[in-house]
Amino acid sequence: MVRFAENEVNPNVIQAGKPIFQEIKGHWNQKQFENENPIVVELACGRGEFTVGLGREYRDQNFIGVDIKGSRIWKGSSIATAEGLTNVAFLRTQIQNLDQFFAEGEISELWITFPDPFPRDGDEKRRLTSPRFLDMYKPMIKSTGIVHFKTDNTGLFNYTLELLQSREDIELIAFTSDFYQSDMKDDHHGIKTKYEKLFSDKGEKIKYLKFRFKTS
Template sequence: MAKKKRIFWAESKKLPHFFEPAYCELIEGFRLRGNWYPSFFSRPSPIYLEVGCGKAEYTVFNARKYPLRNHVAVDIKGARMFIGARQCLQLGLTNAAFVRTQVQNLHKIFAPGEVNEIFIPFPDPQPNKPSERHRLTSPRFLDTYANILNPDHVIHLKTDNLSFFEYTLNVISNEGHRLLYATYDLYSSTDDNDIKQVQTFYEKQWLASGAKILYLRFQLKDVLLKPKE
């Protein structure tokens, strides 16, 4: 496994759409922040961001379905993300990028208002209470997202973990954010959403075992109050 990861690392550095900014680069200013278009993307579209992307199945799907949109996948585990990056290269997709970094660095990767939607697919539920601040829907991370989202934004969460799902619902309610939709059984719901069209490897296994997939989408109150440009 270690050898395979080393191969991924070496290959990822050859990909023109795979970025791994060093700490000093984040401090001094990531060159694409606020400048993804035209420095990387060829179209002036808002960014659709997949956070904790794993193999980036959602980014690959969305980049294929929506060629006029710009898509970015972020994860700290580069070996997994490399799989999606390589697939985009093989498909000839030029509207997707991949960034290996911590989620708390997002405000150093994107400028205010540069991101339109955030997808959070099956994040680590961090089940122990002392780890709540590490949950990707904790107030700490929502503040990070607020720094990069535009007023028309949407945040999507898809999970199989009931405790994490209800924790997120409570955060949305307690913090005064706007819940747009929530379901405890995505594939039995009537919601017409692209989120149904992508199933990860493990999601297929969970569904086969009879597990329910939970889904919600919401908006952040502070971002909604921002004036539209």
């Protein structure tokens, strides 16, 4: 497919088969962005609407969208290339392998946007806000770094909120069960992913929270 062929040559796509894929951990600023600006990562970025949107708003920060679907990443990569957004890149990998690509303290901010809720109890470990994933994120994020979480799924939101409130190593900064009626909505500059727009148009309330890991 043309999309996959373009991913192989687009410098803003980091994926298996490229030398940088094996070398990037701990070197995103030097090898990809060629600056020392803060690194912001979006997990399960899909078509990259949010990653690209943030890149437009904050030219003094670097943004990386992570997803396994090459056809989705291609969309965001192409838009970033067309707009000359050199502060936007995409990493194609499974999220459970994230620690293979980011060194300790390399991430300044993390976004988890509309992930699969995996509603069955037996699938808890697959949720991107489960203890397994939280423990993986913690070393990669700077001590002052913030983690953002947005979802339309009430079950996943309540699960995440209860989990965060039960952990002594986490400081819950703010949360809302109706993001667009909250005083935090302007912080996101009206940037909506395809799925967020779909859910909003159906009348679903968007839930949002942010937290940080406490330093020991």
